[in-house]
Amino acid sequence: MRVGRLAPWAVIAFALMFPAAAAHAPAGMAQVEVAFTPGDDVAGTITGRIHGARDRVQVQAYLFTDRRIARALFAALRRGVAVEVIGDAAQQRTGGLPWLAALARAGARVYLEDSPAASHNKIVIVDGGGTGASVITGSYNFTRSARTRNAENVVVISGNRGITDRFVRNFEAHRNRSTPWR
Numbered sequence: 001m002r003v004g005r006l007a008p009w010a011v012i013a014f015a016l017m018f019p020a021a022a023a024h025a026p027a028g029m030a031q032v033e034v035a036f037t038p039g040d041d042v043a044g045t046i047t048g049r050i051h052g053a054r055d056r057v058q059v060q061a062y063l064f065t066d067r068r069i070a071r072a073l074f075a076a077l078r079r080g081v082a083v084e085v086i087g088d089a090a091q092q093r094t095g096g097l098p099w100l101a102a103l104a105r106a107g108a109r110v111y112l113e114d115s116p117a118a119s120h121n122k123i124v125i126v127d128g129g130g131t132g133a134s135v136i137t138g139s140y141n142f143t144r145s146a147r148t149r150n151a152e153n154v155v156v157i158s159g160n161r162g163i164t165d166r167f168v169r170n171f172e173a174h175r176n177r178s179t180p181w182r
Helices: 008-017 019-023 042-051 067-078 089-093 100-105 144-148 161-176
Strands: 031-037 056-061 082-088 109-113 123-126 134-138 152-158
Touching: 031 042, 031 144, 042 067, 042 123, 042 134, 042 144, 042 152, 056 067, 056 161, 067 082, 067 100, 082 089, 082 100, 082 161, 089 109, 100 109, 123 161, 134 161, 152 161
Parallel strands: 056 082, 082 109
Antiparallel strands: 031 152, 056 123, 123 134, 134 152
16 A cells, blocks of 8 residues: 655645645644555545544545445444435435435434535545544545546545644535435
8 A cells, every 4th residue: 555644845735735724724734644546445544544433424425335435434333433424415316325325224414415516525524623633535436436447536634623623614514504314
């Protein structure tokens, strides 16, 4: 696996490329890891973080068909970790989010987002709001195709409460305009 930590200059470059996130981040260096498909075990990176969750996992998914990630979320629920998932409503209607019903039955709070036109976020927030929070984001849809056939990426950000809190606030804004699962 070629997952690694980025040098401090890479974190500074991230802040320069995304000044809105940097503007809301207190001083302190974030730990940043990257992984790519094909080649790296991106699903393993994601499930590893979910398995380490102590309090909550929040997921925004455009597509979600990956069994490994679903199993990790079920295991988190069994450990007493709160799980929330926001899925794209149009993808749910066309079968792109088959795990949502089972997650809802298992106790996850599930929502569907109809606006904006596409809820295209691919984010996993682990223990958001806490000092050990981490965020996983990138192009990677939570699908077998993303894992086995596509060129995808994820960035894992931890160690900077300002950045992770900003992702939590964004998640909450999307959740507040989404429809709870019925």
